[in-house]
Amino acid sequence: MNVLVYNGPGVSKTSLTHTLNTLRTLLLPNYAVQTITPKSLASDPWHTNCALFVLPGGRDLPYVSDLKSSNDKISKFVHEGGAFLGLCAGAYYACGAVEWEVGTEQEVSGARPLHFFNGIGRGCVYPGFQYESETGARTVSLLIQDPSSGFEERVEGLYYNGGGEFVDAQNVPDTVVLAKYTEGDGEGKVAGVQCRVGRGNAVLWAIHPEYPLTLEPAISAIRSIRPDLDASVEHLEERRWKLMKDSLALLGLHIPSAFDIRTIQPLPQFLVSTSDLAPTIAAMMDNLIKELVDSEPIILKDNTDTFHFYKGPYSSDLFDRIRDSQDSDIFTSDSRIRSIIVLKNGAIPPPEATRAFDLSQYFSSLAAAQSQKMGEVLLYGEVVTSTQTMLDKNSKLLSYLPIPLVSVATHQLAGRGRGSNTWLSPPGCLQFSLLLRLSLSSFPASRLVFIQYLFGLAVVEACRSSPVLGAFGDRIRLKWPNDIYAITAHSGAKKIGGILVNTSFMGGHVDIVVGPFINLKYSASSDANHHYAHIPEGCGLNVFSPSPMTSLVQLIPAGLDNTNLSMERTLAVIMATFDKMWSKFSTEASFDPFMDLYLERWLHSDQLVTLTTVDPPAAVRIVGITPDHGLLRTMPEAKGYRSFRGDEYIDLQPDGNSFDLMAGLIKAKK
Structure with missing residues (x-):
């Protein structure tokens, strides 16, 4: 599910930045x-797919003009069970009316459309506000009231700049007072409210609880207005986090149970292998030492990231030292240090070092599945930014890494879906990327498009195998060109994953990064430099993802034993299944041996869809995939109809069309 933060005219960039960082x-x-x-x-x-809509601080008047066409959507979203968080100007906008600096040159007054707080938002509570300035900024003290217990607590040092009060809030229907100002001109006035709105609700703060008290501009306000609080800023900051966490809980959001603001950051990764492939890791380290400075760590500066390689062996002291040295702010820079602990001779770290992924179980499952090579070199990190970006954006790294290599993460903190969409990985999602290499002298580039089909087929066959879902896996299917679906008993076909392929051409070979993905928001993109499907980035096959997402575990009937299903075993079986397919595919440079099984596993055989890329729109029937370039082959349904080129078939490519095959529609991309 998404939490969407408005970014348009009027939004304060500082408020936006702090809102995003705090919520993430x-x-x-x-x-x-x-x-x-x-x-x-x-x-x-x-x-x-939205759990919460957030309107941050800034200027209320631009919201009035630029949200005209969206007010009804926002209102309907909340009334039908959604949640709304308004901060300062965002809270003003959610009132029934605004009375701001009335009688001055800065006056803003009038009705507002949302009426989540069906009363007046009046400000400024404290004088001195000036636009684009911190002149009127200050710290405020609030008396926070717990709606359930009635417990009251005074919280100091919170950042204020131009905020108001919720007039007579205690008498406004469907409104609960959350906080009051405690000092000066604001004493006793309401600074925060929770409002029931139809089946949904809104939390509105007249102050800026999203601003960290340890950073500018809040720290300067504390030192200017309340220098006596300077020594206790860290404690006050912890209380601010609790205030934001409680606000989100009131809005019905599920806060991660292991919440700790000090641990939400990338962690060191482990490079490990089976004993059979241990020499490849030793050779990699020898090359690094030979070509770079032999130091601790060995430092490799690449296009996007800087890599620190530690030569092991593993120790908890080494892990803690690396973790504590890493930059905790993953959202402010595209350039970051990635730390990798390299373990030689087939060694793996103890279970406590990889609590969320059992490496011993993974390698034993891989051996049982009889993989010859695929998956036997593994890079694992419990918390990483993106498995895909690391392999896709760092060409120097690729020249050193053993191939094939699978990169696995339990949590991915940042990534990109199609287009410019940014997402964070959902829980229970198996997230990995696989690095492959092919020689262009023996494998034609035009056949690379089939890799996404081959890998998708391997995922489906692995899910159907006895070590994963067994008999319950027959409901796992393929949606062209790159999605994995499950046929559920009550909701029909639901997406549980998908296939991504990125390629990099270097000299006489091509490096391929392939893996499953789930994109939380789907938007089309195209790349004029590629003649085959190019999909930017993503993650995951849903294995244990909770409802409302669909996952593999939900296909096992209630009451039956599901303990055989695991992240480790699922990944191992996918690797072994793909290994067997890849050996034949890369040797023959043909998808022909797999075509019949692919068409048996997909959702579209003989499907009737509407093609809107021709005028007038035509009904076509899907008959297969072209064997040369992997295009979707359709045949006009009407007798005597031919394509605009005069062909009997109409062949479609994914980089030129938008496919909503589940809705029976193919349309031109916009």
Whole structure:
């Protein structure tokens, strides 16, 4: 599910930055926190996968003009069970009316459309506000009231700049007072409310609880207005986090149970292998030492990241030292240090070092599945930014890594879906990327498009095997070109994953990064430099993902033993299944041996769809995939109809069309 933060005219960039960082820290990995523009808010079906809509601080008047076409959507979303968080100007906008600086040159007054708080938002509570300035900024003290217990607690040092009060809130229907100002001009006035709105609800704060008290501009306000609080800023900051966490809980969001703001950061990764492939890791380290400075760590500066390789052996002291040295702010820079602990001679770290992924179980499952090579070199990190970006954006690293190599993560903190969409990985999702290499002298580039089909088929066959789902796996199917679906008993076909392929051409070979993905928001993109499908980034096959997502574990009937299903075994069987297919495919450079099974496993044989890329739209029937370039082959349904080229068939490529095959529609991309 998404948490969407409005980013349009009027939004304070400082408020936006702090809002995103605070929400991502609190909600990861349960929710994807991303921005939404006025255009997308008005035209996209954002409400279908949104848990919370956030309107940050800034200026209220631009919201009035730029949200005109979105107000009805926002209101309907909340009334039908959604959640809304308004901060300062965002809270003003959610009132029934605004009375701001009345009688001054800065006056803003009038009705507002949302009426989540069906009363007046009046400000400023404290004088001195100036636009684009911290002149009127200050710290405030609030008396926080717990709605369930009635317990009251005074919280100091919170950042204020131009906020108001919720007039007579205690007498406004469907409104619960959360906090009051305690000092000066604001004493006794309401600073925070929770409002029941139809089946949903809103939490509105007149102050800025999203601003960290340890950073600018809040720290300067503390030192200017309340220097006596300077020594206790760390404690006050912990209380601010609790205030935000409690606000999100009131809105019905599920906060990760292991929440700790100090641990939401990338962790060191482990490079390990079976004993048989241990020489490949030793050779990699020899090359690194030979070509770089032999130090601790060995440092490799690449296109996107800087890699620190530690030569092991594993110790908890080494792990803690690396973790504590890593930059905790993963959202402010595209350039980061990635730390990798390299274990030689087939050694693996103890279970306590990889609590979320049992490496021993993975390698034993791989051996049982009889993989010859695929998956026997593994790079694992419990918390990483993106398995895909590391392999896809760092060409120097690829020249050293053993191939094939599988990169696995339990939690991915940042990634990109199609287009510019940003997401955070959901819980219970198997996330990995596989690095392969082919020589272009023996494998034609035009056949690379089939890799996504081959890998998708391997995932489906692995899920159907006895070590994973067995008899219950017959409901796992393929949706062209790159999705994995499950046929559920009550809801029909539901997406549980998908296939991604990125390629990099270097000299006489091509490096291929392939893996499953789930994109939380789907938007089309195309790349004029590629003649085959190019899909930017993603993650995951849903194995244990909770409802409302669909996952493998949900296909096992209630009451039956599901303890055989595991992340480790699922990945091992996928690797072994793909290993057998890859050996034949890469040797013959042909998808022909797999075509019949692929068509047996997909959802589209003889499917009738509407093709809107021709005028007038035509009914066509899907008959297969072209054997040369992997295009979707359709045949006109009407007698005597031919394509606009005069061909008997109409062949379609994914980089030129948008496919909603589950809805029976093929349309031109916009």
